[in-house]
Amino acid sequence: MRNIHCLNNISNFGTDLLTNEYSLTDDPAQAEGILVRSAAMHDMDFSPNLRAIARAGAGVNNIPLDRCAKEGIVVFNTPGANANAVKELVICALMLGSRGIVEGIEWCREHAEDETIAKDVEKAKKQFAGREILGKKLGVIGLGAIGAQVANAAVDLGMDVYGYDPYVSVGAAWRMSSAVHHVTELDELLSTCDYLTIHVPAVEGTIGMIDEHACSVMKDGAVVLNFSRDTLVNNAAMAAALASGKLHAYITDFATPEVMKMEHAIVLPHLGASTAEAEDNCAMMAVRQMMDYLENGSITNSVNYPALDAGPLPTSGSRICVLHENVPNMISQIATAFGEEGVNIENMVNKARGENAYTCIDLNQKMPYDEVKQRLSGIHGVRRARVL
Incomplete structure (x- = not known):
């Protein structure tokens, strides 16, 4: 069990x-x-x-x-x-950033007790007039599972979509509409698009990527959407761009004290997924x-x-799974551990990812468990071995 x-x-x-x-x-x-x-x-x-x-x-x-x-x-x-849940919320955010929906709702609540609200709203609504997203340019930064779905949905809504991802996978490329324009320079995307949405992980090369420079090259009145990670946006740079009127709005799914103080920020309580x-x-x-x-x-x-498809288990025999360091001579030492016990390896698959590696070994006989495991555990760099 x-x-x-x-x-x-x-x-x-x-x-x-x-x-x-x-x-x-x-x-x-x-x-x-x-x-x-x-x-x-x-x-x-x-x-x-x-x-x-x-x-x-x-x-x-x-x-x-x-x-x-x-x-x-x-x-x-x-x-x-x-991905679909986040995609739907991003599409909602596009509407929130283009029409005065939030502001209009707040106005209605503030005037809820007014007897003349039905008449007054006809004058007040002018201040909440927005723009349609049809025909506008959307820049998608990161074309993974979520980014690709957002790009496709925006195409279906009649937007002109531009995508930036230097590491886009073949699978993601197949999933994307052919109508999405592939951009190779981030600054080109930033300076071209009316709306920008970020869908990348928070790693060394992306943390703070929307900084003072990025804000400065964006189109005047652009709207930035962040439903990926709060650390991707430099809060000081975004606050300054919003306060100056350079950017129209910042819509994010990450409520932090810094974001809550920003002008023209629409903040959601991490609803994405x-x-x-x-x-x-x-x-x-x-x-x-x-x-x-x-x-x-x-x-x-x-x-x-690393990803590794070990295939079906041997119908007769054993499978040994070894997690180990990715260092020279490791595979040879593992194979020797079996050979010294007179065990023949029927199939061996090895994959590595950075400092970590994984090896699956299929035998056509039952594993002499104690003897081989003792030899494997004696190899420097072997972290864990188990028999299936």
């Missing part, structure tokens, strides 16, 4: 996928797998029993990825599972990926170890 612990409430659509080989436990120390959403894990001590952590969502800043890698714990996320459907999709994807790893050794959508 494999024990699974849920650090957060996880949708039943996900946990119901667990077969009779699994049991939910309240004790994380007994768990082979942990399902998590937003719970902070950096201060947690991990049991030697723990083999996998699956985040029901895309962001993994609540998980100590490097420490997990060194302890032989594979961390999964669920990219794209909540907060739909029942998105939570269900993320939970199902997280559970399936964790089960595939625990049962078959295959890795899909890990954020600290």
Whole structure:
């Protein structure tokens, strides 16, 4: 029986996928797998029993990825599972940034007790007049699962869409409408578009990317949407651009003290993936990926170890999964550990990702467990080995 612990409430659509080989436990120390959403894990001590952590969502800043890698714990996320929910909110934000919807609602509430509100609104509404998005230029920064869906939806709404992503994958390119213009220089996108929406992870090259320079090259009256990460936008630069009238509005899903003080900022309480459907999709994807790893050794959508399709388990024999450092001579040492016990390797697959690597070995015989495991554990750089 494999024990699974849920650090957060996880949708039943996900946990119901667990077969009779699994049991939910309240004790994380007994768990082979942990399902998590937003719970902070950096201060947690991990049991030697723990083999996998699956985040029901895309962001993994609540998980100590490097420490997990060194302890032989594979961390999964669920990219794209909540993409439709975020896409729909971004489309809503386009409307909020083009029409005086929020301001109009606030005016109505302020005058709710006025007996003449029905008459007065005909004069007042002029100050909330906006513009239509039809025919306007939208710049999409980042063309992953969410960015591609936003771009396609905007094309369908009649917008002229420009996309920037120097690392766009083949899969994302296939998913995108051919009507999306591919731009290779960020400044060209910023200076061309009436609306800009950001869909990139917060990493060294993207944190603070919307800075003073970026704001200065944007079109006068542009609208910036940020439904990705709050740290992608330099708050001081954005506040100055809004106060000066350079930018028309900033719409973000991240409420921080700095953003709440900005003029012409529309701030939402992190609603991007907060739909029942998105939570269900993320939970199902997280559970399936964790089960595939625990049962078959295959890795899909890990954020600290390489993807590896191990294929079906041997019908007779054993599969050995080794998590290790990505260093020279490692594969040779692993193979030698089997050879010295007279065990023939039928198939071996190895993948690496940065400093971390993963090797799956199929045997056509039962694994002489204690002897080979002892040899594997004696290899410097081997973090964890298990037999399936």
